[in-house]
Amino acid sequence: MSTASHIHLQRLEAESIRILRQVATDFERPVLLYSVGKDSSVLLHLAIKAFYPAKPPFPLLHVDTTFKFKEMIEFRDATAERLGLELVVYTNPEGLAANTNPFTHGSSRYTDIMKTEALRKALDEGKYDAAIGGARRDEEKSRAKERVFSHRSGGHVWDPKNQRPELWSLYNTRINPGESMRVFPLSNWTETDIWAYIYLQDIPMSELYLAKERPVVERDGALFMVDDERFPLNEGEQPEMRSIRFRTLGCYPLTAAIESTASTLAEVIIEMRSTHSSERSGRLIDKDQAASMEKKKKEGYF
Amino acid sequence: MSAADSAKLDMQQFIELESSKSMLKFITCGSVDDGKSTLIGRLLYDSQLLYDDQLEELKRDSKGRASVEEEIDFSLLVDGLAAEREQGITIDVAYRFFSTTRRKFIVADTPGHEQYTRNMATGASTAEAAVLLIDARLGVSTQTRRHAYILSLVGVKHILLAVNKIDLKDYSQELFEDICTDFDEFAGELGFKSVCAIPISALKGDNITTLSERMPWYRGMPLLTYLEELDPQRDDSFQFRFPVQRVTRPDLDFRGYAGTLAGGEIAVGDEIMVAASLKRSRVKSIVTMDGDLPAASKGDAVTVTLEDEIDISMGDVLHRPGEPLERSNQFQAHLIWMHEDPMLPERSYLMKIGTQMTSVQVTDLKYAIDINTSRHMPATKVDLNGIAVCNFASAQAIAFDAYKENPETGAFILIDRINNNTVGAGMIDFGLHRGQNLSWQSFEINRESRARMKHQKPAVIWFTGLSASGKSTIADILEQRLAAQNRHTYLLDGDNFRHGLNKDLGFTDADRVENIRRVAEVARLMADSGLIVMTAFISPFRRERRMAKEIVGDIDFVEVFVDTPLEICEARDPKGMYARARRGEIPNFTGISSAYEPPERADIHLDAGDRPAEELADEVLRQLQLD
Ligand SMILES: Nc1nc2c(ncn2[C@@H]2O[C@H](COP(=O)(O)OP(=O)(O)OP(=O)(O)O)[C@@H](O)[C@H]2O)c(=O)[nH]1
Ligand SMILES: [Mg+2]
Numbered sequence: 026m027s028t029a030s031h032i033h034l035q036r037l038e039a040e041s042i043r044i045l046r047q048v049a050t051d052f053e054r055p056v057l058l059y060s061v062g063k064d065s066s067v068l069l070h071l072a073i074k075a076f077y078p079a080k081p082p083f084p085l086l087h088v089d090t091t092f093k094f095k096e097m098i099e100f101r102d103a104t105a106e107r108l109g110l111e112l113v114v115y116t117n118p119e120g121l122a123a124n125t126n127p128f129t130h131g132s133s134r135y136t137d138i139m140k141t142e143a144l145r146k147a148l149d150e151g152k153y154d155a156a157i158g159g160a161r162r163d164e165e166k167s168r169a170k171e172r173v174f175s176h177r178s179g180g181h182v183w184d185p186k187n188q189r190p191e192l193w194s195l196y197n198t199r200i201n202p203g204e205s206m207r208v209f210p211l212s213n214w215t216e217t218d219i220w221a222y223i224y225l226q227d228i229p230m231s232e233l234y235l236a237k238e239r240p241v242v243e244r245d246g247a248l249f250m251v252d253d254e255r256f257p258l259n260e261g262e263q264p265e266m267r268s269i270r271f272r273t274l275g276c277y278p279l280t281a282a283i284e285s286t287a288s289t290l291a292e293v294i295i296e297m298r299s300t301h302s303s304e305r306s307g308r309l310i311d312k313d314q315a316a317s318m319e320k321k322k323k324e325g326y327f
Numbered sequence: 328m329s330a331a332d333s334a335k336l337d338m339q340q341f342i343e344l345e346s347s348k349s350m351l352k353f354i355t356c357g358s359v360d361d362g363k364s365t366l367i368g369r370l371l372y373d374s375q376l377l378y379d380d381q382l383e384e385l386k387r388d389s390k391g392r393a394s395v396e397e398e399i400d401f402s403l404l405v406d407g408l409a410a411e412r413e414q415g416i417t418i419d420v421a422y423r424f425f426s427t428t429r430r431k432f433i434v435a436d437t438p439g440h441e442q443y444t445r446n447m448a449t450g451a452s453t454a455e456a457a458v459l460l461i462d463a464r465l466g467v468s469t470q471t472r473r474h475a476y477i478l479s480l481v482g483v484k485h486i487l488l489a490v491n492k493i494d495l496k497d498y499s500q501e502l503f504e505d506i507c508t509d510f511d512e513f514a515g516e517l518g519f520k521s522v523c524a525i526p527i528s529a530l531k532g533d534n535i536t537t538l539s540e541r542m543p544w545y546r547g548m549p550l551l552t553y554l555e556e557l558d559p560q561r562d563d564s565f566q567f568r569f570p571v572q573r574v575t576r577p578d579l580d581f582r583g584y585a586g587t588l589a590g591g592e593i594a595v596g597d598e599i600m601v602a603a604s605l606k607r608s609r610v611k612s613i614v615t616m617d618g619d620l621p622a623a624s625k626g627d628a629v630t631v632t633l634e635d636e637i638d639i640s641m642g643d644v645l646h647r648p649g650e651p652l653e654r655s656n657q658f659q660a661h662l663i664w665m666h667e668d669p670m671l672p673e674r675s676y677l678m679k680i681g682t683q684m685t686s687v688q689v690t691d692l693k694y695a696i697d698i699n700t701s702r703h704m705p706a707t708k709v710d711l712n713g714i715a716v717c718n719f720a721s722a723q724a725i726a727f728d729a730y731k732e733n734p735e736t737g738a739f740i741l742i743d744r745i746n747n748n749t750v751g752a753g754m755i756d757f758g759l760h761r762g763q764n765l766s767w768q769s770f771e772i773n774r775e776s777r778a779r780m781k782h783q784k785p786a787v788i789w790f791t792g793l794s795a796s797g798k799s800t801i802a803d804i805l806e807q808r809l810a811a812q813n814r815h816t817y818l819l820d821g822d823n824f825r826h827g828l829n830k831d832l833g834f835t836d837a838d839r840v841e842n843i844r845r846v847a848e849v850a851r852l853m854a855d856s857g858l859i860v861m862t863a864f865i866s867p868f869r870r871e872r873r874m875a876k877e878i879v880g881d882i883d884f885v886e887v888f889v890d891t892p893l894e895i896c897e898a899r900d901p902k903g904m905y906a907r908a909r910r911g912e913i914p915n916f917t918g919i920s921s922a923y924e925p926p927e928r929a930d931i932h933l934d935a936g937d938r939p940a941e942e943l944a945d946e947v948l949r950q951l952q953l954d
Contacts, residue, residue: 031346033431035627042628046572050641075585077616077630079577162422166407169421185408186418190445190665192452195679195740199747213433215424221342255492280652290776291338298341300378319409 034222038071041210043194044173045075045157048208049082052155055150056113057209058327059085061097061104062274063230064159064211067219070228071210072157073108084111086156088147090139091116091129092276094252100231101195107229113151117143127278128257136279138224141326145181148205155206156199158327163215167319173212179203181325207327220294233271234293236285240264272297340389346863347710351559352432354420354450356478357460358470359439362491364417366460366529367436368401370551371425373536377404388412401529412948414586419903420450424655429555440696441470445577445665448477448730448752450815452738455559456485457861458550463496463526467509474512478715479517480661480683480754482734485557486514486522489550493542494528516701520560525550565590565625565733568652569599569645583614584639589735591647592624593631598621601637602644602652602726608633640875652726652736657690657759657877662715666743666750670709672870673715676750680739683725687741691718691874694837705836709751718759720877730754749854757913759878777857781815784953785854787847787879788861791872791926792889793918795896796903797864797935797943801889804944806861814953817853834915840871847875854882859953867923877881888929891936893918 048055057072059065072081087284089246105112117125120138124160127135148156162169172188174196200206223230239286242262249256251264256278258264269282270293287293318326354362371377377385381404389400400462405410405421417438425432451457457478461471478486488510496502503526514522525534528543533539536551548556548844568590575583593610594598600607613620614630620658623629631645638643647653664670678687695706695715700842711716729739734754741751776786788805799820809816825832829845832838843866850860876884896918897905908916915921926932931950933943 031342031348033346033348039587039626039628043572044627046585050573057537074616075628076575078581078583078614079575141544163424166405166421168407169405169423170407170419185511186410186651188446190417190449190534190740190752191749192449192740193734194453195681195738195744197740197747197749198678199677199742201747212421213424217345221345225342284332287334289334292331292334295334295341319407 028312030186031150031225033036034218034225037214037218038074038148039220040194041068041071041153044196044208045072045081047198048155048157048206049076052206054088054151054153055083055155055157056151057081057083058144058152058156058158059087059101059104059112060159061093061101061231062159063219063223063234064161066104066228066230067214067222068157068159068211069104069108070226081110083157084113086113086147086151086153088140089114089116090135090143090256090276091158092139093119094231094233094250094274094276094277094280096231096233097274104229109155113147115143115150117146117194126255127276128255132279134320136326137324141321141324144327145325148181153205154200155208156327157208157210159211160327161211161216163212163221164230166319167322171209171322172316173209174198175207175209176200177205177207177325181205183207183260183323183325185319185323202246216297220290225296229285230290231274233274235290236268236270236288236293238266239269239282241267241269241282248284249280250277250282252277337473345431348426348429348431350433351554351557352433352435352454353456353458353554354435354437354447354454354483355460356437356447356451356474357439357489358462358465358468358474359416359441361439361460361462361465362529363439363458363460364402364405364421364436365400366458366489366491366527366535366550366620367421367423367434368399368404369529369532369535370434371404371423372399372401373532374425374551378385380933392403396936400932401678407732416440419446420820426510427551427555432554439474441473441712444473444477445663447462447474448663448665451478451481452752454483455561456487456554456557457483458487458489458554459723460491460529461506461510463490463493463499463502465504466506467513469699471510472513472691473712474699475514475517476696476698477663479519480663480714482730484520485559486519487553487557488522488524489529490524490526491529493526494531494533497889498541500526500542503545508737513701521557523547523553525553528606531558554747563625565735566728567591567593567597567599567645567647568728568736569593569631570683570735571639571641571645572682573642580911581632582636583632584645585628585630586624586682587628588625590625590733591650592622594622595859597646598648599633600648602646602654603724604638604643605638605639606635607634607648608637610634640854642681643826644681644683652728653758654724654726655758656724658721658722658725658727659693659716659718659727659756660739660753661756661758662689662709662717662741663749663752664709664711664713664715665752666748667711668743668750670713670715670741670751672707675744677744678719678721678725678753679742680725680727680755681736685721685723686744687719687721689717690720690877691840691870692838693717698898716756718874719753727755727758729757744917747783774855774857777855781857783814783857783859784883785857786859786883786885786951786953787850787854787860788885788887788947788951789850789866789872789875790863790887790889791866791929792866792891792935793893793923794865794916795899796889797940798865798889798890800940801933801943801947802861802863804940805947808948809859810942811954812953814859815857816861818861818863819853820849824864840874843875844878845932846876850875851879851882854879865917865923867917867921869924869926874925883931885951886926887931887933888926889933889935889943890925895936 693701
């Protein structure tokens with residue numbers, strides 16, 4: 026990476042490191058939202074780099090919806106262990122008590138309670154004043170509008186029509202009591218950049234990104250992995266073993282897989298280059314309603 | 328060869344190809360509805376950068392939008408906020424990423440609406456080039472000028488003037504050329520390195536990725552080719568600048584300074600200096616997780632360790648000993664105001680420059696800039712989207728470069744103390760106490776020693792009052808009294824200034840301010856040489872007198888208000904000026920057609936009226952209490 030040939034990635038890396046250092050310097054209780062996916066993994070890698078030889082001065086937070094892939098949870102714990110970092114896991118207790126799940130409550134309500142509301146509560150309980158996330162502007166059109174340091178008023182509300190101007194790399198990190206900041210060090214990375222960086226830096230990734238025989242059912246043309254017995258099968262439905270991988274990681278009942286034989290990182294990247302759909306197409310929550318991402322973000326979703 | 332092996336090879340090629348592409352950051356700007364968002368959408372669409380599901384969504388969303396008879400409303404691709412889609416305008420910047428076989432692009436699509444100018448400035452601050460759109464039907468507008476002005480202010484060097492909607496004007500060559508001429512007329516003085524004009528239709532796709540058959544008269548490149556070939560001519564001649572962002576101290580054996588090089592380069596063994604303390608040391612190591620580096624250059628985020636234990640903390644800036652930054656608590660800057668509450672000179676703001684933070688106040692709002700005419704206008708406040716030139720005073724001295732020398736170390740933002748909003752963006756022109764960055768050279772002969780030789784304490788006695796109020800007469804008598812006490816004095820007044828040092832100045836507001844500034848600077852130098860200096864200028868504005876006092880700095884400054892009623896001054900009228908002013912022959916004559924702002928609390932207030940000048944001079948002498 027230190028060779029001159031990857032100037033573009035070097036610049037992105039340096040920009041992210043600068044942002045991460047800024048968070049650590051200007052906030053009292055920052056936290057890094059670690060969602061186990063590829064963007065989180067890059068973010069975490071950059072955080073380690075930013076403070077080297079010290080450790081990142083903030084813990085990792087994972088909002089566990091209870092429906093994450095098993096492999097994600099294993100990978101998460103192994104990663105925190107390997108890096109010797111504090112990991113805070115939060116599950117919305119009320120949602121848990123009500124046995125909230127995507128099957129009977131519907132994906133939208135489930136996401137509201139187990140992700141959005143859970144995140145708000147987790148941040149409040151931890152009294153975190155800055156939450157660092159791995160979102161990128163190229164992911165979605167409302168994200169393309171968001172600042173690197175994105176201000177949240179009390180109640181985690183985002184006011185997209187009234188964002189602070191953000192000039193040069195002079196980030197305004199000031200907040201009043203009760204307010205908070207969402208920080209996006211990967212704002213200017215594209216999906217291609219992420220994969221190229223993972224490849225070049227050899228960043229450990231969840232195996233779910235690589236193709237393997239896994240038990241799946243097909244619904245409306247989308248493939249879902251049956252990760253445990255909670256997945257309700259329809260009449261006559263039988264999980265079958267197919268070679269699949271995932272382009273993004275989330276809750277297994279809401280994350281569609283793609284059929285693939287790409288079992289190494291290089292193969293995945295090469296395959297990705299010829300794809301015709303965006304990475305978010307595999308996520309159900311974006312499609313529920315027009316402008317749904319913006320709405321969710323206003324309410325505190327990442 | 329296995330699938331994995333061949334993928335690895337492909338991967339190598341892919342990464343090589345990707346990293347061989349250069350990168351260009353540009354923005355689209357121009358007046359509201361000129362077609363900026365449509366153009367970006369069109370670029371993404373034509374360069375086949377949309378995924379199937381995005382395209383489908385776009386077609387779905389385009390239905391029922393009356394604004395276009397075409398199948399697709401391209402602006403929907405970038406106008407991502409619900410409010411934007413409802414109103415059909417852009418409110419905030421959208422950052423989009425695309426690449427062609429030759430180059431990667433980050434484009435910021437900015438709003439044209441005047442209300443959201445701050446968001447345009449946000450996009451412009453990091454852009455290397457700008458596509459400035461003009462609606463062919465409307466030609467150059469105020470907003471075109473405003474955006475062009477902001478582009479020049481933040482230092483965007485390359486302009487692509489896109490004359491859009493040419494389809495609605497029959498692809499007229501004549502119209503295109505007229506608009507180009509109009510633009511050149513006012514943009515000539517804005518200092519752009521290159522301006523290239525292209526007639527386009529963002530909606531129909533003319534001259535976007537390929538040359539349009541509908542404009543055979545156009546002999547240039549299509550827009551995308553221009554963007555691919557543009558050489559941004561990045562300036563790499565910066566001096567080494569390293570603003571310290573964090574002190575890294577994992578254990579007692581390691582003490583490093585984390586930051587991003589804001590200019591130049593540095594190697595292990597090089598000597599460095601700390602801008603504030605002027606302490607020196609050498610670079611011991613440049614640490615990264617990928618291993619120590621022999622050297623680092625502009626843009627690199629590294630951690631530096633030094634040979635010596637010297638006191639360095641967040642906000643310090645490292646430089647090479649022979650290449651200092653300016654250091655001062657006073658400076659002049661261009662300011663873009665970005666908040667509904669206007670900028671008021673007496674108000675204190677937080678200022679962030681690099682990794683430094685301090686409070687700051689405008690000591691002199693020198694002038695506002697009328698973006699239509701580029702003319703300077705007197706102003707007492709700066710409103711939303713206004714641009715002005717101001718003198719600032721900061722609570723702590725800051726280290727900086729002129730913005731033109733290095734934007735990283737010359738740009739700052741202002742933050743409201745109460746609501747923490749970002750309210751202003753500034754670009755430093757120069758420091759005001761140019762002497763101050765040399766203050767560390769302690770001279771053997773200094774003000775104290777010079778004053779001691781004269782057996783007196785230097786001071787500046789600043790007379791203010793209406794024309795013919797008696798300032799010069801009183802000061803003159805005072806000087807005689809002081810001379811009689813063996814004191815070394817000098818009297819500065821209109822006669823010895825207007826004909827010499829200031830003979831290049833007229834009577835515009837700007838010139839009046841400059842006049843006072845020079846008087847104050849000269850008074851300071853003379854007082855520094857040990858003299859008791861008297862000045863006799865009308866100096867009608869509080870702001871200027873405050874500036875004078877600030878310039879004089881830590882030398883005693885005594886404001887003497889010669890309070891003679893206007894009727895008496897007018898009756899005296901030794902040079903017939905009042906009579907002429909009454910006849911309207913002299914514009915801006917203080918007391919008649921221009922205000923005199925009496926001091927709120929003068930150090931010495933002379934109730935002048937008809938008391939004899941000798942008596943008044945004695946009163947000043949008494950109140951001065953010169954030991
Ligand atoms: N005929 C014609 N119409 C165009 C062209 N380009 C844009 N338009 C139309 O002009 C209108 C405004 O386009 P936008 O792209 O939203 O304009 P904008 O400059 O982004 O506007 P703001 O961001 O709100 O300042 C839309 O109805 C477009 O369809 C063009 O080349 N020809
Ligand atoms: Mg627009």
